[in-house]
Amino acid sequence: MANNNQGRLRFTLHPVGIIKNEIEKPVLSATEDGIELTSHLKHTKEHHQWVETRVSEIEIYPEYDGILDGIEDFSHIMVLYWPHLIPEECRRLRKVHPMGRKEFPEKGIFSTCSPVRPNPVLITTVRLLSREGLVLKVRGLEAVNESPLIDIKPFVPKSHSPENVTVAGWMKKIHKGMDLENRGSS
Amino acid sequence: MANNNQGRLRFTLHPVGIIKNEIEKPVLSATEDGIELTSHLKHTKEHHQWVETRVSEIEIYPEYDGILDGIEDFSHIMVLYWPHLIPEECRRLRKVHPMGRKEFPEKGIFSTCSPVRPNPVLITTVRLLSREGLVLKVRGLEAVNESPLIDIKPFVPKSHSPENVTVAGWMKKIHKGMDLENRGSS
Numbered sequence: 319m320a321n322n323n324q325g326r327l328r329f330t331l332h333p334v335g336i337i338k339n340e341i342e343k344p345v346l347s348a349t350e351d352g353i354e355l356t357s358h359l360k361h362t363k364e365h366h367q368w369v370e371t372r373v374s375e376i377e378i379y380p381e382y383d384g385i386l387d388g389i390e391d392f393s394h395i396m397v398l399y400w401p402h403l404i405p406e407e408c409r410r411l412r413k414v415h416p417m418g419r420k421e422f423p424e425k426g427i428f429s430t431c432s433p434v435r436p437n438p439v440l441i442t443t444v445r446l447l448s449r450e451g452l453v454l455k456v457r458g459l460e461a462v463n464e465s466p467l468i469d470i471k472p473f474v475p476k477s478h479s480p481e482n483v484t485v486a487g488w489m490k491k492i493h494k495g496m497d498l499e500n501r502g503s504s
Numbered sequence: 505m506a507n508n509n510q511g512r513l514r515f516t517l518h519p520v521g522i523i524k525n526e527i528e529k530p531v532l533s534a535t536e537d538g539i540e541l542t543s544h545l546k547h548t549k550e551h552h553q554w555v556e557t558r559v560s561e562i563e564i565y566p567e568y569d570g571i572l573d574g575i576e577d578f579s580h581i582m583v584l585y586w587p588h589l590i591p592e593e594c595r596r597l598r599k600v601h602p603m604g605r606k607e608f609p610e611k612g613i614f615s616t617c618s619p620v621r622p623n624p625v626l627i628t629t630v631r632l633l634s635r636e637g638l639v640l641k642v643r644g645l646e647a648v649n650e651s652p653l654i655d656i657k658p659f660v661p662k663s664h665s666p667e668n669v670t671v672a673g674w675m676k677k678i679h680k681g682m683d684l685e686n687r688g689s690s
Contacts, residue, residue, distance in 0.1 A: 327652055328573055329586055331515040331623045382622065384598040387612035391672035395614075398625060412570040426573035428581075428656040431663070436568065437517045437586060437654045439625055443666055454616055466513055468623045470614040472671065476679055477617070479665040482627055485658065486577035 331439075333466035334382050335452075339374035339397060341462045344401070348408045348434045353418040362412045363416075363496050370453055374444075374459040376467060378452040386470075394473035395440050397456065399465045401433040408434045422488045429486065443473050517625075519652035520568050521638075523585060525560035527648045530587070532604055534594045534620045541605040548603075549682050560630075560645040564638040572656075576635045580659035581642070583628050585651045587619040596618040601610060608674045615672065629659050 345362055346353045355362055376397065378386060389395065413424040414432050427435050444456040454470075509593045531548055541548050562583065564572060575581065599610040600618050613621050630642040640656075 327519055327586075329517040329519075329652075329654075331517060331625075333513055333515075334622050355575070365562055382598060385612040385614050385622075387599065387610075388615035388672060389612060392615065393668070393670040393672075394666050396627070398623075400513075402513070413570060413573065424573075424613055426571045426575060428571050429574035429578065429658055431657060431660065435655055436520050436571070437584075439517075439655055441582070441627070441657070443664055466515075469625055471617060472615055472629070472675070473666065473669060474617065474671055474675065475665075475669050479512075479661075480580050480659065482579070482632070483659060483661050484577075484579040485660055489658070489660065490566060491567070 329499045331400070331419070331468055333400065333468065334385070335376060335378040335467035336466040337374055337376055337459065337461045337463070337467055339372055339459065339461070339463050341369060341372065341460075344403055344433065344462050346433060347495045350407050352411065352414050353432055353434055355418045366496055369391070369460055370458045372416070372458065373447065374421070374456050374461070376454040376456060377471070378467070380452065383452065386449060386452065386454070389446065389454070389472065392472040393446060394443055395446050395454075396471045396473050396478070397444060397458065397459060397461070398426070398439055398469040398471070399467050401438050401440055401461075402464070402466055403462060404433055404438060409436050409438065417486055417492055419492070439468055508588035517586070517654055517669055519586070519654065520571070521562055521564040523560055523562055523647045523649070523651040523653055525558055525645065525647070526587055527555060527558065527646075530619065530648050532588055532619060534590045536591075536593050536596070538597065538600050539618055539620055545681070552682055555646055556644045557559065559633065560642055560647070562640040562642060562656070564653070566638065569638065572635060572638065572640070573685070575632065575640070575658065576656040577634060580629055581632050581640075582657045582659050582664070583630060583642070583645060583647070583653070584625055584655040584657070585647045585653050586652065587624050587626055587647075588650070589622060589648060590619055595622050595624065600630065602674055603678055605678070607679075611674070617628050
């Protein structure tokens, strides 16, 4: 904890592990001007469907030994990670076209799931397949290979699944185009 | 982004706003030895039920103007904040008794919702009541008054509510004792 030059607090995150998988390329690329799809929309949809089936390994660093104990009693976990391929200067952006698609008007970043954010702590809720010591296997983790791990929390429906939820119309349209299954990623 | 002395990355969080409410005291206190309930269990349950009904204001700092645009089209949001009253040295803990209750065996922190964690980015999913400029009103935010705000994301059931979820037996017992409603906090 420290103060910046406006007298406000700052906090330091120390990655606690690393994510290993076959996902080498993020769906969205980012520059100081905004976000863009890295491939044609059709391929993006295919990429998403491919990611849903991929198994990732989450390796916790040895100095955190013990921190996973009991996690195997949960079927789903929330994985918090840092999108390390997004340039630091993108943290200054305030609005983006959702999914980088210019046909949708720009929205404030806090109303989107953009990986570009002032504090880019991304969250994906995934199925926990197995644990072996300090290594977890999960399915459907959207993070690219070697993303630094920030935190893991158990997914608890009573706490994390509110009822009677409404979402923005533009987001419904995007999901419809992606044929998104009921799973977990932000 | 910087490297620490093990050559690993570190990341800096810059709070983007502040949470204002009537909650002055966290349910759990923390020391280097672990977490403890700050009051008798009966009062903890009453405190939780009281928090569920409280309205908090989330004030975004002026330099982030625009970042909330469109958020009013979502009924629920995920609020990421830093538990600023938890001492920094608690980040070294690896295991805790769930909810500080010694009758439950210690569990690894990643299998609990403890506010004590190596990177204490806490998440509560709440009902968005209103937006006025850079101020949001929400109900049921568990953060104590003046908690620094890290991020806000729209809550999207398709992404954040997996199905067929199982949770650990000890957590079910704790929830049963708390009469927890189906709402949102981690």
